[in-house]
Amino acid sequence: MPRENAIEVQNFTKKFGNFTAVDNISFAVERGSRFAFLGPNGAGKSTTINTLCTVQEKTQGDLLIHGHDVSRQQDQVRRDIGIVFQESTLDPKLTVEENLRLHCDFYRVPRSEVQNRIGFVLELVDLLQWRKAPVGSLSGGLKRRAEIARGLVHFPKVLFLDEPTTGLDPQTRASVWDYIQRLQQEKDITLFLTTHYMEEAEICNQVAIIDHGRIVAHDSPANLKHDYTQTTVHLDVREPDGVRNYLSHAGISYVEEQGHFSFKAQQVTESVALISEFKDSIQDLNIQKGTLNDVFLSITGKEIRV
Amino acid sequence: MTRTILAILKRELIKLSRDKMRLFMTIFMSALFLFIFSFITKSSLSNISQPLNYLISGVVIMTVFQAAFTNSMQILEDISSGFMKEILVAPVARYQIALGQVLASGLVSVAQGLVVFFLGFFLGFRPDFLHAVVMVPLMFLVGFTFGAMGLFLATVTRTSSRFQLLVTIVSLPLTFLSGAYIPTMMMPGFLMPIVLLNPLTHATAVFRWMALHMESLPVAELIRNGVAFSFQGFTVTPAMSALLVLAMGIGFISLAVLKFRNADFSHVEIFKKGPH
Numbered sequence: 001m002p003r004e005n006a007i008e009v010q011n012f013t014k015k016f017g018n019f020t021a022v023d024n025i026s027f028a029v030e031r032g033s034r035f036a037f038l039g040p041n042g043a044g045k046s047t048t049i050n051t052l053c054t055v056q057e058k059t060q061g062d063l064l065i066h067g068h069d070v071s072r073q074q075d076q077v078r079r080d081i082g083i084v085f086q087e088s089t090l091d092p093k094l095t096v097e098e099n100l101r102l103h104c105d106f107y108r109v110p111r112s113e114v115q116n117r118i119g120f121v122l123e124l125v126d127l128l129q130w131r132k133a134p135v136g137s138l139s140g141g142l143k144r145r146a147e148i149a150r151g152l153v154h155f156p157k158v159l160f161l162d163e164p165t166t167g168l169d170p171q172t173r174a175s176v177w178d179y180i181q182r183l184q185q186e187k188d189i190t191l192f193l194t195t196h197y198m199e200e201a202e203i204c205n206q207v208a209i210i211d212h213g214r215i216v217a218h219d220s221p222a223n224l225k226h227d228y229t230q231t232t233v234h235l236d237v238r239e240p241d242g243v244r245n246y247l248s249h250a251g252i253s254y255v256e257e258q259g260h261f262s263f264k265a266q267q268v269t270e271s272v273a274l275i276s277e278f279k280d281s282i283q284d285l286n287i288q289k290g291t292l293n294d295v296f297l298s299i300t301g302k303e304i305r306v
Numbered sequence: 307m308t309r310t311i312l313a314i315l316k317r318e319l320i321k322l323s324r325d326k327m328r329l330f331m332t333i334f335m336s337a338l339f340l341f342i343f344s345f346i347t348k349s350s351l352s353n354i355s356q357p358l359n360y361l362i363s364g365v366v367i368m369t370v371f372q373a374a375f376t377n378s379m380q381i382l383e384d385i386s387s388g389f390m391k392e393i394l395v396a397p398v399a400r401y402q403i404a405l406g407q408v409l410a411s412g413l414v415s416v417a418q419g420l421v422v423f424f425l426g427f428f429l430g431f432r433p434d435f436l437h438a439v440v441m442v443p444l445m446f447l448v449g450f451t452f453g454a455m456g457l458f459l460a461t462v463t464r465t466s467s468r469f470q471l472l473v474t475i476v477s478l479p480l481t482f483l484s485g486a487y488i489p490t491m492m493m494p495g496f497l498m499p500i501v502l503l504n505p506l507t508h509a510t511a512v513f514r515w516m517a518l519h520m521e522s523l524p525v526a527e528l529i530r531n532g533v534a535f536s537f538q539g540f541t542v543t544p545a546m547s548a549l550l551v552l553a554m555g556i557g558f559i560s561l562a563v564l565k566f567r568n569a570d571f572s573h574v575e576i577f578k579k580g581p582h
Contacts (some may be wrong), residue, residue, distance in 0.1 A: 053395055078397035089388040093321050105313035106396035150392075 006031040006190035007052065012061035021047040023213040024061075029190060029206070030076075036201040037194040037213050038292065039210035045194035046086065048210075049162045052192070053083050066157055074199065079107065082156030082189075084147050086163045092136030096127060096146045099135060100153050103189050121149040124186070125179045126157035141172035145179065152183060159181045159184075161193040165200065209294065211300045221292060228298045229290020231263040233271050234285035237266075243278055250274075310398045314406030315413060318377065322414050329421070332373065336365050336422040340429065343487050347359045356518055359433075360531075362426035363517035364486035367448060367510050370481075373415035373474060374449040378456030381407060382466045404457060404566040408559055412446045419445040433517050441516055447548075448509040451555030455505075458562040479504075486510045488491025490532045502537055504552045508547035511535070515544040 007029040014022040022044040029035040037045045050056040052063055054074045057147040062069070068076040097118060104114045122128045125145040130138065135146060144164065149160055164180065169278050177200065184191050191201065201207045201221065208218040217224060237243050240259045247254045247263060250270065254263035265271040265287075275282065297303060322328065343361055384390045393403055420442075423431070433441065459476065463469045482488060483497060484506035493501060499565035501507050515521070515533040525541060535542040542550075 016510075038365055055391065055394055075397050078395060081395075085388070086390055087388050089391040091317070091385055091389045091392075094317065098317075098320065102313055102317055103392070103396075105309050106393075106398050108309065108397075128538060 008064040010062040034191040034204040036204040038201045044213040080157045090135045135141035158165040158190045229294040232288040234286040235261040237281045254305045311406040318410035362431045363514045370415040370419040373418040374411040374452040375456040377411040404563045408453040412450035415449030454558035461565040
């Protein structure tokens with residue numbers, strides 16, 4: 001039985017004056033799944049998130065979160081979602097714990113649970129020893145983790161992460177991402193994130209590629225790579241003549257440079273057959289799978305600008 | 307609903323307790339004003355029976371006014387720190403946020419007013435116990451009114467630099483045309499309409515009336531002391547002044563709530579990072 005959708009967007013358009021930031025997009029996100037919006041800056045990612053989070057009014061379309069309309073049932077929507085914005089939205093003068101407590105008051109977390117929940121989320125993001133520290137004194141990575149903890153403390157059904165790891169060093173980025181995955185598995189919440197990091201999109205169930213306000217592709221990372229990229233095989237052989245003949249016969253176009261061949265493999269079986277045929281002659285072998293970056297490149301004709 | 311308002315109150319009090327600079331400024335500024343104006347008024351207030359009490363009650367009310375204004379200004383800091391976004395996506399009604407913010411301004415300004423109160427006590431300010439007790443809710447009323455006014459101005463201007471300018475433009479005339487420092491009796495007649503429209507005039511008058519135990523004085527005497535006003539044959543008594551302050555407070559908070567509710571804040575800097 002298919003699971004219900006956490007988010008449903010139908011024909012959503014958002015204009016700023018004459019500029020169309022989001023142009024008639026539709027998509028759905030299954031409950032409990034991870035969904036990524038992948039695209040360059042200015043593609044319409046944040047506009048979509050801001051509209052889903054009720055901080056911006058749509059120009060047109062229907063946007064539902066757990067069945068509630070984001071324009072007409074703001075209160076229900078706000079109760080169901082947690083948000084980690086691109087920039088810090090913590091009160092820098094309060095401590096981590098005070099920020100979380102305030103959040104619990106706003107979201108009416110039962111008073112008897114507040115203490116436990118704060119402990120739970122702070123442990124999840126490994127921030128227990130910082131609970132009494134003023135947020136303003138924390139480093140960027142710690143702030144981000146505090147922000148994530150706060151977004152979770154009311155146990156949202158859907159968690160929005162707008163570029164959750166932008167501006168962090170690679171190590172912190174990896175650990176923040178680790179926390180996100182941990183909590184998603186633990187709490188079975190739906191994750192909606194925007195990113196321009198391929199690695200982050202890679203581990204999502206579904207990826208929508210957005211460019212100039214339009215969704216240009218939407219599928220699982222594996223399917224996207226299958227549909228839009230080809231595997232490249234690199235071969236170093238002692239006897240290039242045989243390989244050359246083989247490839248020409250098979251009608252595969254290739255590039256050759258001093259015994260080094262590279263060609264696009266349409267089918268896995270093709271390359272397996274070739275490799276077993278010349279296994280004694282092969283000196284080096286490298287099979288390169290397509291990446292989401294290649295997908296993006298092949299769809300939009302450009303690299304993601306960071 | 308009360309939980310949200312209480313949470314906002316608590317936040318403001320925590321922030322005040324950590325803001326040593328703000329507390330220091332309160333004490334420093336009021337000490338300075340007490341010092342300077344006590345020289346000026348010594349001669350000019352010769353017809354007033356209790357010049358020290360007269361002056362201190364004025365400084366207390368000025369402190370309450372400034373504190374409430376400054377506190378409401380914090381909302382601009384919340385906008386620039388990004389915290390406003392957290393508030394705006396929370397499942398709470400906007401009027402609760404506005405109300406919580408203004409109540410907090412009232413409370414914070416009472417706290418700062420009390421600091422001056424005690425400072426004055428050392429200089430010989432001696433209201434009796436009953437008066438002192440009544441003056442606290444009065445300070446709160448004044449703080450509430452100007453907190454509401456400050457919040458309204460903040461929601462209208464939205465950027466810190468413009469608000470600073472506006473605060474100066476608004477608060478300077480309010481201050482000097484209120485009788486808090488310069489007795490209204492000394493002002494030229496053509497300024498009187500402005501003086502009487504100034505909520506701070508009425509706040510000062512009521513507060514002074516209380517602080518100087520003038521309840522039993524006849525109206526003519528009250529007018530001579532600058533706590534009642536006669537304008538074109540119409541007399542404004544301290545009781546009417548109190549009601550006027552309350553009315554203006556309710557007026558400003560209504561405006562602020564209205565402004566707050568309708569504002570989508572999407573053209574505020576933090577949301578303005580462009581069409582992503």
